[in-house]
Amino acid sequence: MTDRLVTSEVEGSALRARLVSLALCAGFFAVSMKAGFVALAGSSGQEGVSTAFEEPARRADIVDRNGVLLATSVNVYSLFADPRAIWEPEVVAAGLVSVLPELDVDTLTRRLSDNERAFVWIKRGLTPRQHKAVFDLNLEGLGFREESRRVYPRKTLAGHVLGYAGTDGQGLAGVEYALDAELADGGQPLRLTIDSSVQHMLESELSTAATEYEIEGGAGVVLNARNGEVLGLASWPPIDPNRAHTLAGDDPARANRAVNSVFELGSVFKPITVAAGIDTGAIRPSDTFDVEEPIVIAGRRIGDTHRIPGPISPAKIVSESSNIGTVKVALMLGARRQQDILENLGLFERSPIELAGSADPILPSRFDDIHAATVSYGHGIAVSPIAFAGAFSMFANSGEVIEPTILANRNTEREVRRVVSAPTASLITHMLREAVVDGTGGQAEVAGYRVAGKTGTAEKPVAGGYANNANIASFAAVFPADSPEYVVLIVLDSPKADVGRGRTAAWNAAPTAGRVINRVAPSLGVEPSFDDYGPYESPLVRSVAERRSTL
Amino acid sequence: MTVSVGSTVIVPRSERSIITEWRLSVDWRIMAASFTLLGLGLMLSLAAGPPAAERLGFSDPYHFVKRHCVYAAGASAVLIGSSMLTRVWVRRLSALAFAVSLVLLAAIMLIGHEAKGAERWVSIGGFTLQPSEFVKPVLIVLIGWLLAQRRLFPDGPWAIVALVFYVVVLGLLLLQPDVGQSALITAAFIATFFVSGLPWRWAAAFFAGGVTLSGALYTLLPHVRYRVNSFINPSDYDTYQIDKASEAISRGGLLGAGPGEGTVKSSLPDAHTDFIYAVLGEEFGYVAALLVIGLYGYICWRGIRAASRLHDPYPRAAASGLFTLFALQAAINIAVNVSLIPPKGMTLPFISYGGSSMLGIALTLGLALALIRRQSLGNRERYG
Incomplete structure (x- = not known):
């Protein structure tokens, strides 16, 4: 190898090395340009990366009347994989x-x-904890999509009212549906009329009743009668909307018995019949009725559960819950006027409450004498508790x-809608107060809160007739009796x-309603009063009632 | 007292120790740039280490910082130690290391530790080692030497042997599969070959082969396809890492959010390794980033310039290849961070956390420095 050869070879090779160096430096230059672009222009050159997944509007929260959070949406991470990218x-x-x-490793x-x-x-x-754990695994081919999930922080509280939303945020039941x-439009929280504390008390008393009376189901409504606002609406068994998806389709907890179910409510209808009788002038408050003998209509015999001696007043019919007396009032009222008042009360239609699946009433196929008679004391007509609470x-x-x-x-x-006159309403409230002070509703009495209400016990309809060992027990109440504002209905x-008590409403629905009122009245700001709420004395009301009856 | 004439250092007979010779002949500017980078790495490990330790569940927040210090010390030792080698010893050591690395790479197929979808690690006495980090520099040295032999013994099948070495390593890397390292080593191999006098028809053949191989990789390896596709159509894929990195760099702007003010380090799993540049960009800004890029560019430019002035074809080609390896790894890593190219899984030389990577880089640069070291007369005589 001569020196010349080496030299010429060196020059060519040196040039090649310089070219390599130049190429690399050009690479560094390009990288630094791009780095500057990213750092200073604030762009990765891939606009739209973050907006590629259209983010849906955050589903609106649901709050109670006082702003207590009942349903909200939280961001969760949904994990997906691209199997093609997994080695x-x-x-x-x-x-x-x-x-x-x-997760199951084999399925996965x-x-x-x-x-x-690809997905x-x-x-x-x-x-967030699981997201972080998966993230830290740093495995290939996995990705997260940020999604919104519905959370009900109060768990079962107002579970049936709220309903629930599915994985993709679509409402499936209750208010959500x-x-x-x-809700999907987002924006301001949806405010309900529900009062969380009232709702809680109602649910807890229903639950107590469930334990004590071993009921198969139950419903409760607390309503502000002055403005129609529902303060509490409960159904037993309760539902936790957070876990709704784990329940079977026919799980008893799914139904909102206060709205989705209809019941024959029985004697709680009696005050309505008597009110219609008095208001239309068919009867007068001072009339008396002989209820000692059973009454036979179209071959059917209608009697009372216990013998009531002597001729009795309409007030007594209500407080003693006489079927015979109520039927006699209905006969004087007539089927036409009876239907008018029921229709006026909205009992011929489903309740207009803004909840999914408000149940249609089950009405008699025709209003002949026998049906008019049974409907007068609440049999042969089945309505939802919310519809009845509205009527009451x-x-x-x-x-x-x-x-x-x-x-x-x-x-x-x-x-x-005006259904009856104010004096008639007041008069009937008086009778209802009597029913609690000295009648079947005694166990609903709450010291100081002047409960006025009526029990109802109906044999439970079963296939082909009525069960003689199962009842639907109810109690409908208004309070405080001297200036009523609220309605409580327990079904x-x-x-x-049990030992020492029967299975009529007087032994279960009435005390349950009493306990509910005992708890909710203070929280609703009802002033306790221990004055004697005496017999009905208002001369004005009496004169109106008598004038009407003489027309 | 010493006198230097051209690239030859005249060392007095009384001062013929290896240290003295090295001290007088090594390129101190490249050495200084390297240590600056190592220092920056330590500084950034203080930023990115504690969040990573917390994320991975280490009770000691300084777990990674401490280890980084140890690795940096090890890297310094390897850098200095290997730069002391003579060209002959560079080749001998490379041959030995090449053989060992091949065995380890092959062993990985049987006993390897899997990390991040690929088998790249071998566990030795509790330490995990990534042989691919060491095989790269020694392969380049051997290639440089083999190709240089064409001048001395034109009849030998040197180019073929070099090509076989390269293909064997490439095959082992692709089997892991480690596409990033494969691409890197291919680029460095071509650079070495090119400097050593690559005939143009060979260059054409390499180009055709590269295109074919890329196509094959894209078609056959799902995770390569995923990465490329996700880079081309980011909206269809989860581009979390590069999105976060871009976001962080953009947040840093010109002067940075300030030391310790970064957010990306707590949201990116690889912030202390592959995405350390994003941490740098976020906390210290574009100016600091330019300084780092400048240091890499400077090492590359100065190193290859020194290599190009060498008369001996073996160190010239080998050193050019080694500097290419070093510089390209840095360029690729930063390019990924600034989303110029698809993610590769490559560390930032001297700055990223990682034992194998740091030692491998130190070895790469150390060998390159040894090769471009000005030769003492004594040395030259011994080699010639």
């Missing part, structure tokens, strides 16, 4: 199972091995009924008798 499905599956033990391996697919969900709705579009509210709202509502800021007008399905 070793077994490893990825094993890694995932190590932090998400609920099979799904991750499916190279035909498989692995698990929806990971908690009924107001799905509004006329006694606490001077004879008018207002469409019940669950929404605190409803902007549409609600229908207000218990098949309460059991």
Whole structure:
């Protein structure tokens, strides 16, 4: 090898090395340019990366009348995989199972091995903790999609009212379903008329009743009669909307018995019949009725559970819960006027409450004498508890009924109908007070809160007739009796008798309603009063009632 | 007292120790740039280490910082130690290390530890080692030497042997699969070959082969396809890492959010390794980033310039290849961070956390420094 050869070879090679150096420096220059672009222009050159997944509007919260949060949306991470980008499905599956033990490693391996697919969900709705754990595994081919999940922080509280939303945020029951579009639009929280504390007390007393009377189901409503706002609406068994998806389709907890179910409520209808009789002038408060002998209509014999001596007043019919007396009032009233008042009370239609699946009433096929007679004391007609509570509210709202509502800021007008006159309503409330002070509703009495109410016990309808060993027990009340504002309705399905007590409403629904009132009245700001609430004395009301009856 | 004439250092007979010779002949500017980078790495490990330790469940927040210090010390030792080697010893050591690395790479197929979807690690006495980090520099040295032999013994099948070495390593890397390292080593191999006098028809063949291989990789390896696709169509894929990195760098702006003010380090799993540049960009800004890029560029430019002035074809080609390896790794890593190219899984030389990577880089640069070291007369005589 000569020196010249080396030299010429060196020059060519040196040039080549310089070229390599130049290329690399050009690379560094390009990198620094791009780095500057990213650092200073604030762009990665990939606009739209973050907006590629259209983020849906956050579903609106649901709050109670005082702003207590009942339903909200939280961000969760949903884990997906691109099986095509996964090198070793077994490893990825094993890694995932190590932090998400609920997954099945074999199923997962099979799904991750499916190279035909570019997207498989692995698990929806990971908690931040799980998200971090998976993230820290740093496995190939996995990705997260940030999703919104519905959370009900109060668990079972107002579970049936709220309903629940599915994985993709669509409402499936309750308010979530009924107001799905509004909630999906996002924005301001949806405010309900529900009062969390009232709701809680109502639910807890229903639950106590469930334990004590071994009921198969139950419903309770607390309503502000003056404005139709539902303060509490409960159904037993309770439901936790957070876990609704784990319940079977026919799980008894799914039904909202206060809205979705209808019951033959029995004697709680009697005050309505008597009110219609007095208001239309068919009877007068001072009339008396002989209820000692059973009455026979269209070959059917209607009697009382216990013998009531002597001719009795309409007030006594209510307080002693006489079927015979009520039927006699209904006969004087006539089927036409009877239907008018029931229709006016909204009992011929489903309740307009803004909840999914408000149940249609079951009405007699025709209003002949026998049906008119049974309907007068609440048999042969089945209505939902919310519908009946709405009807019953006329006694606490001077004879008018207002469409019940669950929404605190409803902007549409609600229908207000006068059903009976104010004096009639007041008179009947007096009778209802009598029924508690000295009648079947005695166990509903709460010292200081002047409960006025009526028990109802109906044999539970079963296939082909009525069960003679299962009742629907109910208690409908208004309070405080001297200036009624609130309605409480308790319905218990098949309460059991026990030593020293029967299974009629007087022994279960009445005390339950009493306990509810005992707890909610103070929180509703009702002033306790221990003055004697005497017999009905108002000369004005009497004169109106008598004038009407003479027309 | 010493006198230097051209690239030859005249060392007095009385001062013929290895240290003295090294001290007088090594490129101190590249050495200084390297240590600056190592220092920056230590500083950034203080930023990125504690969040990583917390994320991975280490009770000691300084777990990674401490280990980084140890690795940096090890890297310094390897850098200095290997730069002391003579060209002959560079080749001998490389041959030995190449053999060992090949065995380890092959062993990985059987006993390897899997990390992040690929088998790249071998566990030795509790330490995990990534042989691919060491095989890269020694392969380049051997290639440089083999190709240089073409001048001395034109009849030998040197180029073929070099090509076989390269293909074997490439195959082992692709089997892991480690596409990033494969690409890197291919680039360095081509650079070495090019400097050593690559015939143009060979260059054409390499180009065709590269295109074919890329196509094959894209078609056959799902995780390569995923990465490329997700880079081209980011909206269809989860581009979390590069999105976060871009976001952080953009947040840093020109002067940075300030030391310790970074957010990306707590949201990116690889913030202390592959995405350390994003941490740098966020906390210290574009100016600091430019300084780092400048240091890499400077090492590359100065190193290859020194290599190009060498008369001996073996160190010239080998050193050019080693500097290419070093510089390209830095360029690729930063390019990924600023989303110029798809994610590769490559560390930032001297700055990223990682034992194998740091020692491998130190070895790369140390060998390169040894090769471009000005030769003492004594040395030269011994080699010639």
